Amino acid sequence: MIQPVEKAIDSTFEFSTPVTANSPALQALFDFIALGAIERERDRILPYDVIDLIRRSKLGALRIPVAEGGGGANVRELFEVVIRLGDADPNVAHILRNHFFVTEQILRSARSDRYRRWLKAVVDGAIIGLAATELEAKRAGSGEVVSTKLTPDGDGYRLNGIKYYSTGSLFADLIYVRLLTPDGIVAIAIIPTNREGITLVDDWDGFGQRLTGSGTTTFTNVRVEADEVIKETDPDADNVPYKVVAHLILTAVNAGIIRSVLRDAKNLVLKRPRTFYHSVSEQASDDPLLQQTVGQLSANAFAAEAIVLAAADALDRLNLALSQGEEAKNAAALNASLLAAKAKLIVDDLTLRSATLLFEVGGASSTKTVYNLDRHWRNARTLSSHNPSHFKARAIGDYEINGTALPIGGFF
Incomplete structure (x- = not known):
């Protein structure tokens, strides 16, 4: 029987400093998260306690420099961690997607008082939705804002409107809101989720990623x-044209799912009590066809991770280019966006095929609800449906043939 989360948190984990990418404490945290992932997903248990544990670990501060109280990881190390967390529980990894995206934007911005305040909140454990x-x-991903608007109120504003697909916000301490200023300009605000007048509803009813609070x-x-409102013209605003991190995180979570599929496939073969009468082997573990399938899954997991990390390297190069002038920055941002789009096309396909191959080693009994093995395909299919691949492929092809600039909205 799985130990109650509250007891495990109190007795097992002590985080005196923020976890780092390679710390034993981080692996222990991920092992614990994986322990209850199947039951949470099957029984729709929202992972509030897991997110509280992540707050205590300061995992959200992984990318913040050590001198500012964070874990000091580069972008490649961040994505290595996201893949591992996607392996442990893709719902939890997806919850943190927007947190890491917003934190990256803050890190790329000038260290004004408000940005230092938000970074300090993250170092103290705050999660951003x-x-x-x-x-x-009318056009999904365009960044268009229709109804969420600010109106003047003394030296500040009042905000009214409705947003959907607010992934992670149900568990968050701060929320990053896209809105219209009183003069009709699209802007951003970062505000506490417990502020009066904010209502967060868990009404996401998709067949996958059901615990992400995407309501x-x-x-x-x-x-x-x-000073909570950020306009594109503000001197401390992030002005990198492509918002690649958010979408590459989804691809990294899918790469993590393949790792989980591989582990489940090996367990199925090793624990399989019988095989088909026309198999060439008495034991499932000796069956060359099952060995071949597991070998293919292993190769898929390796390829997916390598592709994601190659795209992450481009983001590290982008960060280096930020101080090298506008032309260098824009070229590096374009390259990062292009590699992330290519990564999505390949990794999404590998994940969906891997989630199906899993059942080739398990037989009909592996489809029992108690095993919940269909979660891999459901979760991967849901993640892959963000910015559908055919639109990505068309944009890549138009760029390769005609030199047409890639889209800059919708986390492309």
Whole structure:
């Protein structure tokens, strides 16, 4: 029987400093998260306690420099960690997607007082969610804002509107909101989720990634301070044209799912009590066809991880280019976006095929609900449906043939 989460947190984990990418404490944390992942997913148990544990570990500060209280990881190390967390529980990894995306934007921005304040909150354990999507917008991912608007209120504002697909916000301490200023300009605000007038609803009913809190967020006359609003023209704003991190994280979570599929496949073969009468081997573990299938899954996991990390390396190069002038920055950002898009096309396909291959080693009994092995395909299919691959492939092809610039909205 799995130990209750509260007891495990109190008796097992002590985090005196933020976890680092290669620390034993981080691996122990991921092992614990994996322990209850199947039951949480099957029984729809929202991982509040797991996220509280992540707060205590300061995992969210992984990319913040050590001198500022964080883990000091580079982008490649961040994505190695996301793959491992996606292996342990893709729902939890997805919850943190927008946190790492927003934190990366803050790190790339000038260290103004408000950015230092937000970084300090992350170092202290705060998790950041996102509220960007409006169903009234005619083109998904365009960044269009229709109804979420600020109105003047003394030296600040009041915010009203409704957002959907607010992944991670149900568990977050701060929320990154895309909105319209009183003069009709699209801007961002970062505000506490416990502020009066914010309502977070767990109404995501997709067949996969069901525990990510990707539901509706309503803002009703919410107070917003002037220095919580970020405009593109602000001197401390992140002005990198491509927002690659958010989407590459989804690809990294899918790479993690393949690792989990591989582990389940090996367990199925090793624990399989019988095989088919026309198999060439008495034991499943000696069956060359099952060995071949597991070998293919192992290769898929390796390839997916290598592809994601190659795209992550491009993001590290982008960070180096930020100080080398506008032309170098834009070229590096374009390359990072291009590699992330290519990575998605290949890794999504590998993940979906791997989730199906899993059942080739398990037989009909592996489809029992108690095993919940269909979660891999459901979760991978849901993750892959963000910015569908055919649109990505078309944009890549148009760039390769005609030199057409890649889209800059929708986390491309």
